Amino acid sequence: MGTKRDNIVRPINPASFHAVETGSREHIPGCLSIDFSVAVVLPAGGSGERTGLSTPKQFCTFLNRPLISYTIQAFERIAWIENIVVVVAKNSIDLMVKVVQQFGHKKVKVVLGGSTRHRSIFNGLKAFEEREEDSALKKPKVVIIHDAVRPFVEEDFLLKIAIAAKQQGASGAIRPLVSTVIATTSEGYLDHSLERAKYRASEMPQGFLYDTIYQAYVQCSEADFEFGTECLHLVLQYCGTNARLIEGPHTLWKVTYKQDLFAAESIIKETLAQTACVVTGLCEESTRLAGALQKTLGTQDMHVEIVPTKLRSSSTFISTNWNFIHVTVNSACLADLEELVKTFEETAHSVLYSVVLILVHLDVSEQPSASETMAALGGIRNLAAEAKRRNILLYGILLNHVKDAEQWEEAVENLSQIIASLIKERNPVLTGQLLWA
Amino acid sequence: MGTKRDNIVRPINPASFHAVETGSREHIPGCLSIDFSVAVVLPAGGSGERTGLSTPKQFCTFLNRPLISYTIQAFERIAWIENIVVVVAKNSIDLMVKVVQQFGHKKVKVVLGGSTRHRSIFNGLKAFEEREEDSALKKPKVVIIHDAVRPFVEEDFLLKIAIAAKQQGASGAIRPLVSTVIATTSEGYLDHSLERAKYRASEMPQGFLYDTIYQAYVQCSEADFEFGTECLHLVLQYCGTNARLIEGPHTLWKVTYKQDLFAAESIIKETLAQTACVVTGLCEESTRLAGALQKTLGTQDMHVEIVPTKLRSSSTFISTNWNFIHVTVNSACLADLEELVKTFEETAHSVLYSVVLILVHLDVSEQPSASETMAALGGIRNLAAEAKRRNILLYGILLNHVKDAEQWEEAVENLSQIIASLIKERNPVLTGQLLWA
Known part of the structure; x- marks a missing residue:
């Protein structure tokens, strides 16, 4: 459904679904605060x-x-x-x-x-x-x-x-x-x-x-x-x-x-899908992919922030987002995800709205092995089941790095479509799946 | 969203979205046909x-x-x-x-x-x-x-x-x-x-x-x-x-x-998701799984028919369904799927509504090998891309047979949840993925 882009500030709270009619968001001059009960x-x-x-x-x-x-x-x-x-x-x-x-x-x-x-x-x-x-x-x-x-x-x-x-x-x-x-x-x-x-x-x-x-x-x-x-x-x-x-x-x-x-x-789903936060760590390849995602998701009306540090220390990002994309080249990354899930639990962030958490695993090795990667990430299923009980929807996406620029662009486009779709659908049944971009 | 079950006949055509109010479907006695233009x-x-x-x-x-x-x-x-x-x-x-x-x-x-x-x-x-x-x-x-x-x-x-x-x-x-x-x-x-x-x-x-x-x-x-x-x-x-x-x-x-x-x-999506057709071939394991699916999907308000023969010869099923589940134990099954896609193309069945086609691959071997299965079914991606151009949404689901009755029941329940979800969402972005039940 092709929606017209609106110029208004994107809402932090999904309850504020903005009217698209002109005039409906005008302010009453001088009345921005209320001095009565x-x-x-x-x-x-x-x-x-x-x-x-x-x-x-x-x-x-x-x-x-x-x-x-x-x-x-x-x-x-x-x-x-x-x-x-x-x-x-x-x-x-x-x-x-x-x-x-x-x-x-x-x-x-x-x-x-x-x-x-x-x-x-x-x-x-x-x-x-x-x-x-x-x-x-x-x-x-x-x-x-x-x-x-x-x-x-x-x-x-x-x-x-x-x-x-x-x-x-x-x-x-x-x-x-x-x-x-x-x-x-x-x-x-x-x-x-x-x-x-x-x-x-x-x-x-x-x-x-x-x-x-x-x-x-x-x-x-x-x-x-x-x-x-x-x-x-x-x-x-x-x-x-x-x-x-x-x-x-x-x-x-x-x-x-x-x-x-x-x-x-x-x-509600559309409003929740307006922003996302990409967590990259300090790795160069992840950062580069995050930048590409920011661009492609932007064309799908999603505003993306990149957080280079660990999310735990960035409470602002946690409190203003309901979608997180964890980009990593490290197949021992489930511990990081587990930590993230704990953080959401401690801050009670997923009480009102489900949190979508997407692991994007970028395989940069010369000869990517699907079976090795899948074995390393197999634990995502149990982690996802655990997270779902806290209203956190965890999905995994695998992506092989390719050197050819055109092919790479296509792969990133495909990846961003899958990410946007997971965020928009918020489907609890597909959590714990490993998808291929 | 918990909907009340309705007692009315399920519609063949998704355009006939039934009103739930009582009285709205009463017939006018003696006026079932019209004799004027x-x-x-x-x-x-x-x-x-x-x-x-x-x-x-x-x-x-x-x-x-x-x-x-x-x-x-x-x-x-x-x-x-x-x-x-x-x-x-x-x-x-x-x-x-x-x-x-x-x-x-x-x-x-x-x-x-x-x-x-x-x-x-x-x-x-x-x-x-x-x-x-x-x-x-x-x-x-x-x-x-x-x-x-x-x-x-x-x-x-x-x-x-x-x-x-x-x-x-x-x-x-x-x-x-x-x-x-x-x-x-x-x-x-x-x-x-x-x-x-x-x-x-x-x-x-x-x-x-x-x-x-x-x-x-x-x-x-x-x-x-x-x-x-x-x-x-x-x-x-x-x-x-x-x-x-x-x-x-x-x-x-x-x-x-x-x-x-x-x-x-x-x-429209809800109406399209009211019926499904399971194609089993004549294999015993497939037929048994189809029976179990018929039961579990039935509890999710979906009416399921089982077609033991090849679908090609069952034009009635094709003309009255928009969702097909192909259950097989044979990892060389992509040719069958290709034939199905061709049948839909010839009958122009997917012109008005997208057709969902789900491959369920049941691995009955003693030692299931994920990497072998995935290699055998890897071609689903290209086939899905081809099918999508004809408004046919093709997905794959892998299921390992387990002997323990309780575990098996859980696996079938999980499988039917994924099937129901794919049928309800009709998500074009996830076609060609191999999911695990």
Whole structure:
């Protein structure tokens, strides 16, 4: 799929999937920091019937992690967001608590939901009212309400929502309508169609002054709790607060059907594949190959850094990358890989996203022997099995050095295609294999 | 991603991606065949700005084929659809003609579009009016209008649309609204929200009596041509025809953004991975392994058939499968594979979808020698490169026979995981590799 190159800075965090539309990443002048408290309520009580899956969609996993954890992480990485209240149905509480522990979410409080979406949101808001001694929650100035199944929300858009909510009392994301909206007769015939330009789809996130939305819920009727869908409508009706509407990027879309889960997985994979780090040691041949790879992978939209020293001492590279290519001419290199795996384990780097680790073994001997090399590297299988338990995907690629310049170029091109493909697919089944470039 | 097993018959054609919602596949009693003529108009003139891609989205390719060809194929495979008029912008005509040739579309006529969607549709309709001697188009009773970027439309739903159009003059697909629809003030504030239950999203396909929609276009105003979006509205206004609205499956969704292209690709891949054919020859060990694979792949939702004879004489298996596993104990097996590749070439089987061909070499010797096997099978690389040019993806897997029952079971489980993964990913970069199970 040929994608247009974007000029934006590549994200460190895969949760920040960038909208490609122009204008969506503009900054609000003078508003780069927030001087009031902001918390989030994430209603996650849905049953997910529409995906056709047996698991509620917020708990469907891809790349070993449930959707809800990606959404939580999208908020948790933002410094000015203090707390995230996740509201879940009774039979999902245990699962949710386990997810919070497993993926190390620090800002989350899990709260029991109600029988409808509005009751769940109100329960989430009430969590800030409880004056328990041990409660880490304090009432925020602004509360952002979001869907658990919209994982790709970005900081700059949340900033706009939070600031507009502080200024106007309420704010919400809108999008142009994708389809024409029509009114139907009770017999199933067309009554009339709406003029598309006058209407918008109301999306999430929405922001509110905490006191405003809380008061709206205190005053609203049973019918609102039972049948209402729109928080913006409640603050208008009960508090006279007219929400500021802000056009959001299309990446705010709601994961509703099975095809959306596929799309979300592909987006995360694509984002994880934007950067890689080549570790070479100080060997001349490895360094030269690394340079060639940097160039060829660059043409495939991947930004590659070369680390000449041992990775262990380069914690910056570890913390900002999810793909590592270890280039070596030494067939006794498995010990180095083992050390790398340990480093990832110690830094807990692979908790949120799988780490891809590719050994590239360059055979520079005059008469390369496949069987000798394979015997020397046979241990990669056990090491890969061990690493996989830590969410680290280890693959090996063998490459014979050839003197002919054209052949060598072709071999490097082939190698970089295999590397790019392993990084993009993140296939756990093929770990421990030795491939030939 | 854990998907719920569905009870429906597995599709032979990957274009028939089944909706999982209940009710969407019910049959209309007594209406299983159509006794009037039906043609299709596919406006495909959009520029695809919303995907953020440089190619208009209907020409974006996945699995080596542009989106528009999948949509065409969804109609072409239906016997009662006679013609498909594809309307494209001037600068896409050559590309479209090339696509029609390359993928062997037989029912398509390419027509030049107009400056707006309505003008393009009208141009498409006018193609049936031209009384050229050499024209294969004859005016149909019913015309179905669809979007080029909704590739997963199914026969049973098209049947409902065509029959309702014949009976009522017009019919259209609707879907429940995913988001609340709101009216905005000109200053960007909330004006009011619509009651979600009263409205529907108008989707495609739509069906019309040909004469009705044609007359509507003949009578409609310049403003309709310029700003209108809804054909159903035109036939209501100009012909007094009130369209019958039919709820469609969610799979009708419109490929609009980049994430939708990802989703469409994943759906096609998943559908292609539902069946496989294991070719064993008459050897006892191969047959036994094939039986074990049938069982383990079955637990991964793949339906496996075993073909004990040579595949060449089993044209049924060839025409209904896109995945073949050749199990052998003979290391001189590349000639068989070469023959298979030739068969696919002769039958043009890989024109629409890539064919996955996996060699599983079972080493039953007392002392398996990796280097000998690899030397014998080294030629797979060249064969794979050759096959790839014909859209056939060839991979090799090596498996040593072990006597211990538990170890053997584990090896077979591992083998079937690799097979399932190769079939699901359809990765062209890894063809020609020899993997170890």
